[in-house]
Amino acid sequence: MSEYDLYELPNGIRVLHKQVLHTKIAHCGFLLDIGSRDEKPAQQGLAHFWEHMAFKGTEKRKSFHILNRLETVGGELNAYTTKEKICFYASLLSTHFERAFELLTDLTFHSVFPEKEIEKERGVILEEMSMYVDAPEDAIIDDFDAVVFGNHSLGHNILGTRESVSSFQQPDFRQFLQENVRTDRLVFSSVSNLPFKEVKRLVDKYLAPLPPKLGERPRIPFAGYQPLSRIEHKSITQAHCLIGGAAYAIEDERRIPFFLLNNLLGGPGMNSRLNLAVREKYGLVYTIDSTYSPYTDTGLFGIYFGTEKKQVNRTISLVQKELKLLRDKTLGTSQLHVAKEQLMGQLAMAEESNGGLMQLLAKSTLDLDRVEPLTEIFERIKRITAPELQGIAQDLLREDNLSVLQYLPE
Numbered sequence: 001m002s003e004y005d006l007y008e009l010p011n012g013i014r015v016l017h018k019q020v021l022h023t024k025i026a027h028c029g030f031l032l033d034i035g036s037r038d039e040k041p042a043q044q045g046l047a048h049f050w051e052h053m054a055f056k057g058t059e060k061r062k063s064f065h066i067l068n069r070l071e072t073v074g075g076e077l078n079a080y081t082t083k084e085k086i087c088f089y090a091s092l093l094s095t096h097f098e099r100a101f102e103l104l105t106d107l108t109f110h111s112v113f114p115e116k117e118i119e120k121e122r123g124v125i126l127e128e129m130s131m132y133v134d135a136p137e138d139a140i141i142d143d144f145d146a147v148v149f150g151n152h153s154l155g156h157n158i159l160g161t162r163e164s165v166s167s168f169q170q171p172d173f174r175q176f177l178q179e180n181v182r183t184d185r186l187v188f189s190s191v192s193n194l195p196f197k198e199v200k201r202l203v204d205k206y207l208a209p210l211p212p213k214l215g216e217r218p219r220i221p222f223a224g225y226q227p228l229s230r231i232e233h234k235s236i237t238q239a240h241c242l243i244g245g246a247a248y249a250i251e252d253e254r255r256i257p258f259f260l261l262n263n264l265l266g267g268p269g270m271n272s273r274l275n276l277a278v279r280e281k282y283g284l285v286y287t288i289d290s291t292y293s294p295y296t297d298t299g300l301f302g303i304y305f306g307t308e309k310k311q312v313n314r315t316i317s318l319v320q321k322e323l324k325l326l327r328d329k330t331l332g333t334s335q336l337h338v339a340k341e342q343l344m345g346q347l348a349m350a351e352e353s354n355g356g357l358m359q360l361l362a363k364s365t366l367d368l369d370r371v372e373p374l375t376e377i378f379e380r381i382k383r384i385t386a387p388e389l390q391g392i393a394q395d396l397l398r399e400d401n402l403s404v405l406q407y408l409p410e
Helices: 046-053 063-071 094-109 115-133 136-149 162-167 170-180 196-206 255-266 273-280 309-328 333-351 354-368 374-383 386-396
Strands: 005-008 014-019 025-032 076-081 086-093 186-192 229-234 239-247 288-294 299-307 403-409
Touching: 005 196, 014 196, 014 354, 025 094, 025 354, 046 076, 046 086, 046 115, 046 170, 063 076, 063 094, 086 094, 086 354, 094 186, 094 196, 115 136, 115 162, 115 170, 136 229, 136 239, 136 299, 136 403, 186 196, 186 354, 239 288, 239 309, 255 273, 255 288, 255 299, 255 309, 255 333, 255 374, 255 386, 273 288, 273 299, 273 309, 299 309, 309 386, 309 403, 333 354, 333 374, 333 386
Parallel strands: 014 186, 229 403
Antiparallel strands: 005 014, 025 086, 025 186, 076 086, 239 299, 239 403, 288 299
């Protein structure tokens, strides 16, 4: 990671800024260490609902004014919710940076959750849920969380349930923020051509006056993973399948080696082992990939594919064959070198995206209390050995350690 500026306010809010002289665009946003896993059982879907409601009114703005504030200067305003994070962010010409900074601060800290808007947005989210019924390739990913994590909050759908979303009222949002927002567990991050002194001036103007809100906000750790296989019959024309299980946490020393192994197995490259063995050789699938998502105390690994119903068992067998090869046979010197070069190249290109870099600065700071320099990550990748990867495959990719979820046409 190239150099950046870090500034911590007395109220605990941390600010990271990376100056990039050759761009005219500013990317900035708040990343909060709050996600769907922090919801109580009756709050399922509340974090995501809050993300929506932040745009629906603040102490000094109505929804119309929020939506037009950046659009009128060609900017973009957006947000997302994950299992452990909520992000409000914007991109626009750096000449309008203060406009974005002030707006993001307003909707992050001063939302009022108008009751009429809650009713409107409730319908929007219920429609979002219905869309998943028509998109099994998306729905199976959410349902697989429940297969792996069971009744733990990591297994809950980020959207919540129709019952929970239908029940939320204004006090529920205020209570959720009161329980979860901590000023020392949120970060403002920006990447632009502006000097840090200008960013700091705005930080002192808009963020310094915010009162500190500190204290523990414990998360219930996940433990006791048990492999599970499940088949669901649905009104679909193609079969969908996910194979995987629990994996390593963010601070586990095996995280980066497993990223390499996952990338080799089913990463974005067309030369991934699964793509070559299943799509290119037999033409059984259009898409097959594997993903790895590390969390603070655990992780999730999954291999997804869609195929004809009659080809499901054959495709699963081919996947298991590739996993067995990784368990039984160490990579050759040339294979390992190519895998390392490919991953390092992908990471370097990802850092070329200033919007992605802005979010990476914030996420790394929240998860690790520091930003991992790209050179440090590269050094760790270069030290990975073939026996190390084989040991990880034998640990995580055992057939008896994997869960399977199938959507089959009725």
